[in-house]
Amino acid sequence: MSAQMVEDYDSYRFGIAAGLSGPGWHAIDLEVMWANWASSRAAGLKREDLEAFSVCGARSQLVRKLGPFTYDSRWLEKLRCERCSWVVALNRGTVEQEIELYLADAGGDRRGELLRQIFTAILADAPPGPEATAGHRSELLAHAARHRPVGTVCADCTRQGCADAHGAEVAVCPDAAVVCTECSFTTGSWAGQWQGVTTGECVVGAPCSALLALAEHYGIEAGLR
Ligand SMILES: [Zn+2]
Numbered sequence: 001m002s003a004q005m006v007e008d009y010d011s012y013r014f015g016i017a018a019g020l021s022g023p024g025w026h027a028i029d030l031e032v033m034w035a036n037w038a039s040s041r042a043a044g045l046k047r048e049d050l051e052a053f054s055v056c057g058a059r060s061q062l063v064r065k066l067g068p069f070t071y072d073s074r075w076l077e078k079l080r081c082e083r084c085s086w087v088v089a090l091n092r093g094t095v096e097q098e099i100e101l102y103l104a105d106a107g108g109d110r111r112g113e114l115l116r117q118i119f120t121a122i123l124a125d126a127p128p129g130p131e132a133t134a135g136h137r138s139e140l141l142a143h144a145a146r147h148r149p150v151g152t153v154c155a156d157c158t159r160q161g162c163a164d165a166h167g168a169e170v171a172v173c174p175d176a177a178v179v180c181t182e183c184s185f186t187t188g189s190w191a192g193q194w195q196g197v198t199t200g201e202c203v204v205g206a207p208c209s210a211l212l213a214l215a216e217h218y219g220i221e222a223g224l225r
Pocket residue numbers: 025026027054055056057058081082083084085
């Protein structure tokens with residue numbers, strides 16, 4: 001991805017930024033950032049001295065070589081900030097794609113459909129925020145997204161695959177579960193490449209109480225347990 005493509009404002013208004021106070025990939029509004037750069041140059045400040053903030057408000061640094069904040073970016077397969085992602089989706093009109101992104105984690109489980117109903121209810125109800133900025137609607141959508149149902153398998157399956165862990169005749173991990181990874185305990189950066197995996201001590205099944213509270217508020221029949 002060349003820097004020139006990233007600077008194509010019409011197609012790629014949002015760039016990928018690394019959060020400075022925790023892991024995660026955020027979106028930076030390039031229109032805002034370049035406007036800030038221009039005014040700081042006029043004021044005699046150096047570019048490096050300027051603080052940049054993601055659209056969710058986190059101190060972040062634009063990583064130009066990672067290209068734009070899009071759905072096909074391989075950098076965003078993990079640790080994609082849901083709060084930024086919803087702001088971008090609402091701005092670019094890619095709400096359906098955004099919903100599909102989170103539903104995919106349920107691995108086809110019907111609990112994913114509950115999430116879709118919740119997203120749809122929030123979109124019809126919560127007031128929109130200012131353009132390309134986090135607001136009530138985007139933040140509530142992101143809250144629901146963080147508590148999405150996620151299909152998981154046991155740690156051995158994660159490390160070596162189902163056949164090696166349970167034998168060639170076993171097609172599905174016997175410990176497969178659909179959980180809320182936001183409510184469950186998951187490994188942090190200390191776990192290296194196994195970051196973000198549940199470890200067994202605290203596993204909260206989906207739909208968690210956060211999703212159930214949203215479902216109840218919007219009069220959606222959960223009945224999935
Ligand atoms: Zn963010």
